[in-house]
Amino acid sequence: MTAPAPRHIPVLGREAVEMLSPRDGGTYVDATFGAGGYSRAILDAADTRVIGIDRDRSAIAAGFDLVDRSNGRLTLVEDRFSNLADICAAQGLRDVDGVVMDVGVSSMQLDEAQRGFSFRLDGPLDMRMGRDGPTAADVIARASEADLASIFYIFGEERHSRSVARAIVAARLEAPIATTRALAEIVAQVVWAKPGDIHPATRTFQALRIFVNEELDELQLALSAAERVLKPGGRLVVVSFHSLEDRIVKNFFNARGKAPGGSRHLPETAQAAPSFRILTKRPVTPDEEELRANPRARSAKLRAAERTDAPALPPGELPAWPSLKTVMRGG
Structure with missing residues (x-):
């Protein structure tokens, strides 16, 4: 049994x-x-x-x-x-x-390579929590260098966001970036980590995941x-x-x-x-x-x-950070 x-x-x-x-x-x-x-x-x-x-x-x-x-x-x-x-x-x-x-x-999502959330497991660069909408690979392929830098800086708090974005744009001219390992290796070439630090791609992957899933x-x-x-x-x-x-x-x-x-x-x-x-x-x-x-x-x-028993307040305005819809249509 x-x-x-x-x-x-x-x-x-x-x-x-x-x-x-x-x-x-x-x-x-x-x-x-x-x-x-x-x-x-x-x-x-x-x-x-x-x-x-x-x-x-x-x-x-x-x-x-x-x-x-x-x-x-x-x-x-x-x-x-x-x-x-x-x-x-x-x-x-x-x-x-x-x-x-x-x-x-x-x-569960992190530990499943096919979901593409983790740089530690090689798999397709997906990162979607649901099954609809653009994948992380789509964002990497279509977003401008400026948008990528903003995404990494705002959602990943990555200090080297511009260098990472520049490296991605250069790499995608050579070949599509379709896997987690490929992206992690590109990031590791421009973000240096001391022994004991988090993996160089940690913040980039966090930013992409947050952005893709809004x-x-x-x-x-x-x-x-x-x-x-x-x-x-x-x-x-x-x-x-x-x-x-x-x-x-x-x-x-x-x-x-x-x-x-x-x-x-x-x-x-x-x-x-x-x-x-x-x-x-x-x-x-x-x-x-x-x-x-x-x-x-x-x-x-x-x-x-x-x-409390007070009426609910109106929802606040969402911050003016990069939106998935705008970035994917090249706006």
Whole structure:
């Protein structure tokens, strides 16, 4: 008899579920289903209903067994988590008791060479979390040198972004850059790493993945959607893995978690009441035991807030950084 596969344990999973505080009869949204770790923990914690969302069809298919074992308490939806509010409406839900998000690429995606997320595994330069839209290879082939430099600098915080972009443009004149190994080797020629440093291609790959999947835009839209669907007292818990994501979450909670200050030089006006009560003054990070078990957790930060009864605020404008649509059409 084949031994069952070990259960996936999400980063900061115990802390996330404790913050979510599931209760009998509650409805919760696992906005980034992945391997189902959060959904399983929420279902185990109380007699709850869970809506699991993932844009990755493979993750949804792998979750069907958990659906079968949940006795009708788990529903999986293949979609972007930015569509969270519409998904809840389609499920007949006007408000929910909690939303949890684990932002970024999953271990399953990183470990599958054919997905093209990792420079450590040679595979096609894909990087799409879903199955639609341009691949990373398409971006590398079509984006201008200036756009590539902006992508690497903004989304990867790569200090050598211009050198990397220049090297890519020169290399693609010789042959298409279609594999992860080919791109990693090009980057390694212009980004030098000291012993013990991260791989020279780390930031370039991060930037491409974020750009191809429009991850930061998706996160900002998903946070606003969660604000609209959470009932008073409902909780939003977000685990992020790098500074760009964490900054967006922190700024969102700060903007929603305190009343705007007035000015003694201007007439007094009605101020919007805070729509969230912040639960984590400082982000929660993994303890030593978790880091020993999962080194990938080292950069994780958890932030959480509780919905007040104030109306949701309008979504903020998305930053004016390079967009996938514009770059691919050469605009």
